[in-house]
Amino acid sequence: MIKPVIKWSGSKRSQSAKIKSFFPNTYGTYYEPFLGGGAMLYAITPEKSVCGDICKPLIDLWIEIRNNPEKLADSYRHRWNRLQKEGYTAYYSIRDEFNKNRSPYDLLFLSRTCVNGLIRFNDKGEFNNSLHYSRPGIKPDTLQEIIIDWSNHVQNTEFMATDYFTTTSTAKKGDVVYLDPPYFHTKGRYFGAIDYNRFLEYLEDLNSRGVKYLLSFDGVRGNEDFTVEIPSNLYKRHKLLPSGTSTFKKVIDKQTEEVFESLYLNY
Numbered sequence: 361m362i363k364p365v366i367k368w369s370g371s372k373r374s375q376s377a378k379i380k381s382f383f384p385n386t387y388g389t390y391y392e393p394f395l396g397g398g399a400m401l402y403a404i405t406p407e408k409s410v411c412g413d414i415c416k417p418l419i420d421l422w423i424e425i426r427n428n429p430e431k432l433a434d435s436y437r438h439r440w441n442r443l444q445k446e447g448y449t450a451y452y453s454i455r456d457e458f459n460k461n462r463s464p465y466d467l468l469f470l471s472r473t474c475v476n477g478l479i480r481f482n483d484k485g486e487f488n489n490s491l492h493y494s495r496p497g498i499k500p501d502t503l504q505e506i507i508i509d510w511s512n513h514v515q516n517t518e519f520m521a522t523d524y525f526t527t528t529s530t531a532k533k534g535d536v537v538y539l540d541p542p543y544f545h546t547k548g549r550y551f552g553a554i555d556y557n558r559f560l561e562y563l564e565d566l567n568s569r570g571v572k573y574l575l576s577f578d579g580v581r582g583n584e585d586f587t588v589e590i591p592s593n594l595y596k597r598h599k600l601l602p603s604g605t606s607t608f609k610k611v612i613d614k615q616t617e618e619v620f621e622s623l624y625l626n627y
């Protein structure tokens with residue numbers, strides 16, 4: 361499986377190869393407006409792409425991965441050495457610094473040393489996950505290789521810290537958009553819940569512009585079921601992909617239940 365450069369909850373890493381098999385053979389520009397950790401972007405590595413996310417510190421980090429991979433790897437090495445020497449105070453001082461200045465360099469370090477590598481922000485947009493005491497964090501040499509590999513994959517990508525509407529506003533007939541939105545209508549830790557009706561209008565708009573889309577949609581995340589329907593006039597095909605990633609809904613009457621995720625395609 362792909363080694364992530366940015367660990368992001370809801371990553372499509374385990375499904376990216378399967379989803380890729382449904383991509384059209386040829387297309388113009390690739391768009392990914394809910395980028396997160398970019399698993400599909402890596403799997404596809406398109407010739408030309410525009411990718412965005414509403415989370416600005418995340419996009420700033422992507423830009424550094426593309427533009428300054430060596431500097432980013434060095435900055436991790438520096439912070440990681442500090443952590444080994446100074447212990448937890450280094451982590452919390454870097455976290456305070458990040459919450460003031462939003463440096464992508466600090467964010468990368470925090471994401472690789474925090475509990476379960478989970479990037480998590482509170483309502484004020486402050487990073488609030490704690491240090492993972494029992495683990496030293498990925499070794500700088502190992503992370504450097506991963507950063508450089510990803511950097512090579514994203515050289516032709518334009519990154520935007522924008523709402524999904526804006527990221528794909530230039531998409532035209534022949535282009536393809538991969539969509540992996542967060543929960544609809546729910547509040548909570550997940551960054552930026554989105555409005556369901558607005559999203560349906562958006563799909564309609566992509567259809568009317570002749571833009572192809574693939575939409576991942578599981579409806580089940582965390583331990584709640586958020587299943588909502590995508591109206592059948594908005595897509596042409598609906599696939600159910602086996603998903604090994606959900607850690608809940610597993611045991612019912614001591615039988616393991618397989619979990620599926622939806623993939624909707626408008627072509």
Ligand SMILES: C[S@@+](CC[C@H](N)C(=O)[O-])C[C@H]1O[C@@H](n2cnc3c(N)ncnc32)[C@H](O)[C@@H]1O
Nearest residue numbers: 370371372394396397399414523524540551552
């Ligand atoms: C399920 S995650 C995407 C995960 C990604 N496919 C991966 O493999 O890591 C959804 C992403 O949508 C972003 N997001 C939430 N609301 C958004 C909005 N209105 N516009 C653009 N991005 C948004 C979140 O910050 C989050 O990164």
